[in-house]
Amino acid sequence: MQEIKVSAEENGLRIDRFLAEIIPDTSRSDMQGRIKEGIVLVNGNAVKPNYKVKTEDLVTVNERELVESDIVPEDLNLDIIYEDEHVAVVYKPRGMVVHPAAGHTSGTLVNGLMHQLDNLSGINGELRPGIVHRIDKDTSGLLMVAKDDVTHRGLVDQLVDKSVTRKYTALVHGVIPHDKGTIEAPIGRNPKERQAMAVVDDGKEAVTHFNVIERYEDFTLVECILETGRTHQIRVHMKYIGYPLAGDPKYGQRKTLDTEGQMLHAGTIGFIHPANGEYMEFTSPLPDEFEEVISELNRKS
Incomplete structure (x- = not known):
């Protein structure tokens, strides 16, 4: 509650x-x-x-009443980075949907979690057990998973307080001239395209910090740090300042890299453990397909 x-x-x-x-x-x-x-x-x-x-x-x-779920547990061989009796940190590969929805009833992260973890919180209802936050289907990286409702509330409170560390690596079109910056622009539904988000006057507060990691001839590799967590936030914000994500079919350039999705990786997650008060931080290296693109850009530079 x-x-x-x-x-x-x-x-x-x-x-x-x-x-x-x-x-x-x-x-x-x-x-x-x-x-x-x-x-x-x-x-x-x-x-x-x-x-x-x-x-x-x-x-x-109030919390939704728990009902028996129709979700079928599946052995998806998920990479559980950390697990104890309260919380887990899991790696979501690119191309995997986080939870079941219309058109995605199997093969989701939740299907795999139900097979590999004994307990999951129920606050978010039967279709999203354990899910505290999400990343897009074609974004890879780390997610916090709650194994009980008390832990779930504690992690959500940290998201509300903006105290969770969330760092992403992104490859964007264009060469960013300055080494770092902050994008503070509200995000809401795009009035011209309801399936997309955009910077709009009446949107939710959204803040993204970024640091340049490497510059290439036509691209920039950046670290993005989320202060808020709006839908498609990094993708929308980087487009807003003129540097859309490479490979992004929704917010990217018409002519972009053929990568089957945006070049975005949620590489670092940090939070205070709700049960013992200890700060914990986890990192995940770039997936192979991301590394291959960076290696190719380095060869061309």
């Missing part, structure tokens, strides 16, 4: 938008579903998704 007090700055927002902006890894449609299920209360009372929150309202978001 989460309890959130509405501030004066948030007065007048629709409750579905208000919650989607505060709770990580959610959307307005997801929040609308929870509100209609009656597990979201305002001052102890059920409301409709179009309710406009008022200053000092106390919004309570």
